[in-house]
Amino acid sequence: MATTPNTSIPAAKGAQGFVYLPLIVGWLVPGAGHLLLGKWVRGLLLAASILGMFAIGLAMGGKVYAHAGDILDMLGLVGDLGNGVLYFASRTLGLGADSIQVTTADYGTRFIVVAGLLNVIAAVDAHNLRTGRKPL
Amino acid sequence: MFTPSHFTALSLFALFASVVFGITMRETPARMARYAAYCFVLFVGSAVLLSWAMYFIAR
Numbered sequence: 001m002a003t004t005p006n007t008s009i010p011a012a013k014g015a016q017g018f019v020y021l022p023l024i025v026g027w028l029v030p031g032a033g034h035l036l037l038g039k040w041v042r043g044l045l046l047a048a049s050i051l052g053m054f055a056i057g058l059a060m061g062g063k064v065y066a067h068a069g070d071i072l073d074m075l076g077l078v079g080d081l082g083n084g085v086l087y088f089a090s091r092t093l094g095l096g097a098d099s100i101q102v103t104t105a106d107y108g109t110r111f112i113v114v115a116g117l118l119n120v121i122a123a124v125d126a127h128n129l130r131t132g133r134k135p136l
Numbered sequence: 137m138f139t140p141s142h143f144t145a146l147s148l149f150a151l152f153a154s155v156v157f158g159i160t161m162r163e164t165p166a167r168m169a170r171y172a173a174y175c176f177v178l179f180v181g182s183a184v185l186l187s188w189a190m191y192f193i194a195r
Contacts, residue, residue: 042159049152056148059138104139111149118156125160135163 022130026123028084030054030115033126037136046122053115054086062108064096076109082116150179 026033031047034040058064064087068074080087090096100106128134140148158172 041165045155046159049155053149053152056138060140060145061137102139104137104145107145114149114153118153121160122156 019130020127023123023127026126027082027119030084030086030119030122033123034129037126037129039129039136050083050115050119050122051086053111053118054083057108057111057115058090058095060108060111061097061100061102061105062110062112063098063100063105064090064112066091076113079113079116082118082120083112084119087116146183147180150176150183154179 022033022036025036029047030050031043031045034043034046063076065073065077065080068077083090096112097105097108100109125134129136154172154175157175158168158170162168162171
């Protein structure tokens with residue numbers, strides 16, 4: 001039996017262009033996926049939260065993972081990569097500690113990793129708004 | 137280097153994570169705000185409860 005496309009979803013009805021754009025832009029720049037969809041308040045709040053968490057993590061002397069030596073480093077690296085441009089900029093500028101010296105720096109490392117994970121959640125949310133899975 | 141107390145670090149973490157959870161997990165602004173507040177209270181409340189539990193266990 002032939003299936004008909006779901007045209008009842010408002011966002012999907014007028015969907016044109018590259019559907020994954022908010023996902024990719026949202027991953028690269030925190031909050032930008034929502035800003036792209038015209039969700040200004042949500043986008044700015046997400047950007048402030050994720051940028052704030054990342055910046056505080058760096059200020060606390062947190063480590064930015066550069067390579068995956070063991071399984072824990074690999075998980076940390078995956079989390080850090082979620083920060084998109086922030087991760088690559090911090091690596092390029094040499095921000096972040098190479099090793100953990102104090103307890104606060106360990107917290108900072110977790111802040112940076114969790115900022116990346118939250119950014120992935122935000123980017124997926126932007127994608128869901130774009131496809132109509134979540135109402136605009 | 138920024139060296140906050142444990143509680144300040146916890147509160148900042150809870151605040152940022154709760155905002156993102158609220159926006160991404162609910163659909164309307166009112167429900168987003170309520171869910172964010174709920175997550176924040178759970179983050180901080182559970183940490184305070186566990187801290188007191190560890191305090192008495194250590195005695």
